[in-house]
Amino acid sequence: MKMRAVISGYYGKGNGGDEALLMSLLEMLPSQVEPIVLSGNPRKTYEQYGVQTYHNRSGLAILEALTTSDIFIWGGGSLMQDVTSLASPIYYAGLMALAQQKGLKTVAWAQGIGPLNNPLTRWLTRQVLLGCTAVSVRDYKSAELLSKWHINPLVAPDPVWALTPKSVLGLADLPAPRVAVNLRSHPLLTPQRLKILTQALIDFQKATNTCILLVPFQASQDEKIAHSIAKQLPGSHKIIQLENPRQLKGFFKGVEMTIGMRLHSLIMAASQECKCSALSYDPKVSYLMEEIEIPGWDLAQLPSDPNVISTAWLEYFVNGETLLKDRIQSLTDRALMHQEILTKLILE
Template sequence: MHVMGGGDVGGAKTQIMNTVTGLARRNDVMLLSFRAGPFADEARERGIDVRVIERHNPFRAARAMRDLVDEFEPDIIHCHGGRANLMGAMVRRTRRVPVLTTVHSDYKLDYMGNPFKQHTFGTANAVALRFLDFYQPVADRMARTLIERGFDPERIVKIYNGMEFKRPEGALDRAQYLRETFGAEIAEGDVLCGIAARLTAVKDIATTVRGFAAALKEAPQLRLFIAGEGEDEEMLRRLCTQLGVAERVTFCGWVAPVEPFFRAMDINLLSSVSETFPYSILEGICAGCATICSDVGGMPELIDTGENGYIFPVGDDKQLARYMVRLANDAAQRQAFAEALYQKASRDFSKDKMCERQEANYRHVLARFHRPKEERESIVICGAYGRGNAGDDAILEAIVREMRALAPERTICVMSRRPKETRLNYRTGAVYTFNVLSVLRRFRRAALYINGGGSLMQDVTSTRSIWYYCYTLHAAKKRGCKVMMYGCGIGPINRMGNRKMAARTIDRSVDRITLRDDNSRALLAEMGVTRPDIRVSADPTIILDPAPQEIVRLALEQSGIDPDGRYIGFGLRNWPGLDGALPEIAAAAEYAYRRHGLTPVFVPIEFPSDLTPAERVGALLSCPWHAVRTRLPIETTIGILARMQTVVGIRLHSLMFSAGQGVPVVGMSYDIKVDGFLKYIGSRTCLQLRSVRADELCRLIDECVSGALDGEVCRTAEMLREREQENVRGAAKLLGIEN
């Protein structure tokens, strides 16, 4: 049963209509509307069972809706919009049917510019949302917004808008269409930019106008067509006059149908402050437009910046202008972007694909809703998470990704130092690592406990940590969990008492161990661990891919680094013995610049602590150097390291990320885990941190830059990815899943 207010317009209306008509091919669908009118009439004409309840009293409307629920007996109630959410929340109290709502837009911005509606209808919707069972945001960005506002990530399933992607038939005389429809005359060679949106604050058309005015200085052939109506129209007309571009801007008013409008355009623009997955972009793609849009909603999932379109930061009219100039002056790129984006959108965001995702979401919701309370179903993951270390964050990202692919209907809970941040970044449940009572409660419902990645079993940082991690292994096993140590490293464990305790706990409590290097296996054998099933695999982070090239380029530019330069990367960390090595590292960096033309770039893995050794080396350099001074997403960090000619690392994950991308590495070992990794991949390029000498570093840099190791490095990357799958096979076996 789909429930809607009945006055829905724009993208929400299109999405609801596409969904109900698509689902009706294979399912019994009832559409309940609280208003008669064109929407209900159109759905009825398309063969949908439409019921209309016109009751101003919400209690009477809810009573009528309950009667329809009893008559239709739906498996799921699917709400769209504020009034539908309110009715769904009222019916949910007395009917055991899961209620799902699609969040088409940011409910706090739905009535932006209208304080009365914002504080009445908007508040009622915000309250009703808290009383529903599941939430279906349109695209990932809206999911993030809901989690930030305290919604449970385990009750969120995503959807993406879809439409029929059919190339328009026949030719369009765009000059005639624009003249006859809008009274606009265009000249040969004009490049037309179009934006179709309501002229309201949330659409931020002013940014489009300012960007257009700036772009016009370098690309005078540009024209701007604004299709839409709204309260901001007079303000926008005044802005065009103030910027001196009124003669090149045409206000088209409300445009219907919108297809010929987009067919007449060369570039489709969007500058909204908030969106989910706007249909105006999909319609422009279908019509063959190149696309530039603000970084909102699911646009990053649709558009690969620099490959099939451009995404600019919200409100950044200067970046918008730069992208407009690029496309205005390059017809071939416009055509290439338009074709590439059409191919991707028609493959991944069609109406049929949307309906497939919707049915999959329904199955997921129903399985969760009707799961027996006594069933063990969750996966608990423990590690050194929530401390700002990119290596540990990458481990968690990889494990969560693999568990979701392996068992998508199972919930995941992460033990984290910053549970709120973890819920937001990884869309999982989370508890504070040392909240023992909460952890034990999670163990009672867990099917699998993963002691996840990294080197948790060591006593170099502290004895307390190894005792705590061993306690969690014991407690999880005692409460009935299957227990796995996942893609981890072991040691060093220096104290004999810690060794005995760890060996005894692992032998008694762990079912399966996958290790990221042979040294760890040898240490377990030395400790006398024999009972668990032990396999050698690889670090989980090997599966992570770099961010798209244009995203990496932008990150480099923001750090003041020329994306087209040649660089040697350094991944440093503070550690005893570093002071003596700093002059040697600086001398090697200077050598790489003078001999090979490689500018040093310092890439922090743990931010901001890794910037301190970077600054200390930089102070010793006379050559140019750069440092990445902002915290970046893991994929972007990997992408930056992948751009290096070679990487010199103390940080283990600077070496792992680089080797996984086929970049030659030089290791400076401070710990057996670095030795173990480099030995595992067969690398000869490893020095001990305490005895680093510039001449040895320079020799190894020469070998890496020469290309002599390229084939070996590529084979290593393939080997690591293949072996990493042993981690997944181990988890699948413990969960009883054929993989």
């Protein structure tokens, strides 16, 4: 029997990590389920994935989608956190509550819950999660929080570990060795810290003669920084922008090391046997650093001396190790556990 599922997430905003989550979800969705994606750019989402779309801010369209559907899915990521704004968790909780009110099966899928510092957002999150048919989370800290609320979620690695990669034409033509860099705008990445990191990259490139590939994951937040760094680099470099999530993941197969802020830049790189050094701006990045032993710094404790940073990068570039293939396979296999709760929906 064919079923319809409304999928809600941070889609259509040009964020490579969230688009990769959507692509992962669509790969895992049973063939009996027809996806309807709520997007900030419905036309672009339709063109990219070939799925039915509605604008995520059109109340009438959303009501129509919910009225004609069987399932509602939060499609991965850190939707329920109030560090960025209060509006985001209230919006996503409101959609979930509306779907539950209309009698849809509701799924919180591959979520990273928190930080939730406001009592209102904590209460809203708890209420809608208690009403879910199924819940899966991508890290143990989210699971710990939910256990305090007497919710027992499936815990599995981020679904992007299991996303099918696609090779990037022309990457092999760029000078080797290649090092990818992903930085994003954030209050913790102050002008002074960016200056320190840029100088460290300059020193690192001089010492290694590497080709620096600057990889914006979301143009609105990453591109300006990439251009700022690029114009100061003394050696070969290129800004790489890829919209296809499979290509974005496959890109890291041709890279020796990645210096990344964004969670999915590190997941994609590690999954493609690339060395990783992290710059954490968020607990979700710190959790990943701890889980798979990625070296790096919390941005709040970034060394003030560029030489300390460049020396650490150089040491890791020369002597660091990638994740073992068996570990990558294990993470990939476990990430596919998120598919199980989707399959159960059509069986119940």
